[in-house]
Amino acid sequence: MRAEQNEFLTRTGPGTPMGQLFRRYWLPALLAEELPAPDCPPVRVKLLSERLIAFRDTQNRLGLVDEFCAHRGVSLWFGRNEENGLRCSYHGWKYDVTGQCVEIPSEPDNPKLCRRMKLKSYPLIERGGVLWTCMGPAEQRPPLPEHEWAMVPEPHRFVSKRWQECNYLQAMEGGIDSSHVSFLHRHTMTVDPLFKGAKGNEYNLRDLQPHFEVVESPGGLYIGARRDTGDGKYYWRITQWVMPSFTLIPPRGDHPIGGHSWVPMDDENCWAWSTNHHAMRPLTHAEREALEAGKGIHVPLIPGTFRPLANKHNDYLMDRSAQKDGGSFSGVEGFAMQDASVQESMGPIQDRTRENLVPTDQGIIMARRRLVKAAEALGKGATPPGTDPSQQRVRSVSIILPQGVAFSEAAEAALVPQPGSAHATV
Numbered sequence: 001m002r003a004e005q006n007e008f009l010t011r012t013g014p015g016t017p018m019g020q021l022f023r024r025y026w027l028p029a030l031l032a033e034e035l036p037a038p039d040c041p042p043v044r045v046k047l048l049s050e051r052l053i054a055f056r057d058t059q060n061r062l063g064l065v066d067e068f069c070a071h072r073g074v075s076l077w078f079g080r081n082e083e084n085g086l087r088c089s090y091h092g093w094k095y096d097v098t099g100q101c102v103e104i105p106s107e108p109d110n111p112k113l114c115r116r117m118k119l120k121s122y123p124l125i126e127r128g129g130v131l132w133t134c135m136g137p138a139e140q141r142p143p144l145p146e147h148e149w150a151m152v153p154e155p156h157r158f159v160s161k162r163w164q165e166c167n168y169l170q171a172m173e174g175g176i177d178s179s180h181v182s183f184l185h186r187h188t189m190t191v192d193p194l195f196k197g198a199k200g201n202e203y204n205l206r207d208l209q210p211h212f213e214v215v216e217s218p219g220g221l222y223i224g225a226r227r228d229t230g231d232g233k234y235y236w237r238i239t240q241w242v243m244p245s246f247t248l249i250p251p252r253g254d255h256p257i258g259g260h261s262w263v264p265m266d267d268e269n270c271w272a273w274s275t276n277h278h279a280m281r282p283l284t285h286a287e288r289e290a291l292e293a294g295k296g297i298h299v300p301l302i303p304g305t306f307r308p309l310a311n312k313h314n315d316y317l318m319d320r321s322a323q324k325d326g327g328s329f330s331g332v333e334g335f336a337m338q339d340a341s342v343q344e345s346m347g348p349i350q351d352r353t354r355e356n357l358v359p360t361d362q363g364i365i366m367a368r369r370r371l372v373k374a375a376e377a378l379g380k381g382a383t384p385p386g387t388d389p390s391q392q393r394v395r396s397v398s399i400i401l402p403q404g405v406a407f408s409e410a411a412e413a414a415l416v417p418q419p420g421s422a423h424a425t426v
Ligand code: FES
Pocket: 069, 070, 071, 072, 073, 074, 088, 089, 090, 091, 092, 093
């Protein structure tokens, strides 16, 4: 990859081509529980290199506005959330959820001045336990998102987020690279309560040379990884990538399905959103307990923050003896931090001019191409793939298929399911 191509793909600030593409999608911005009640404390949100403030006003309306006061630039995080607006704590200018200034206490006789003061603002809507925003032009805002995890009843779902200290792209690339599972996650797969016991795990561990086949879907990619079952059939794991950065992990047994959204905070940090859901049933008490304890694809966090307990600054609590004696392939505990540790180790933005790709990287190659193509087409007025809700209502699949059939045809009904049907899983 040339350096300019890497820049093109990884920069998402205002005015950049990839930033413009991301701004055309509904993206997870906060957990709904971060703004639990009317007039609760405002929350700082950094997205696509923009510093914003989210708040819930007296009438329960949600606002996402520029973090800084139009007067002299004080952070509105210090503001008072009261009587349907956020009041700057420096000189008392007050803003409503649309960012409109509604009061300048020192200029009560100058309503014109007040009306002229309007902070940049974005919509904020609640769906699936998450507050979503769309930071692009209002006229081109797509319909609300319909990813399955966000649409199932609340007891069927668990959502968490963590701060990851690297560019979104290398994090997302980990999410569509299922060849690393047999190595990096080798031991964890057989012991984690949200993974263990599935028949599919045996195939994962037996065949370390998966064959990849990647097919374009209307909203992204179907990334098929094929492993031998040992009895003349193939075990397929089909990951969904939905543009711009949503992934769905193929299921294991009856465990809830995992998925991620990788949302750029700025060019060197991203939010790793992790979801689990079950289409057919509420999560069990034991599952919810494990999810809350940071098992599966979630992590234990430093209380009061979204920073993982094991992180870059403590070498992820690396356990060299576990790495040596086979207790853990990587020495880092848990799927999420195994992923985050290797991805953050690439540096804040991976230098892709120095990489050497092999056939198992096919999904990554095609995802990059599709992102570049969509960002370029946007300039010519094309609607980005993955913005239509029908393209988001897809599922990951694990399935045994005979040899010699195309997975995207043989598994078609499972990849784009009818509502209320069960997942195809092994
Ligand atoms: S800086 Fe906000 S009111 Fe003066």
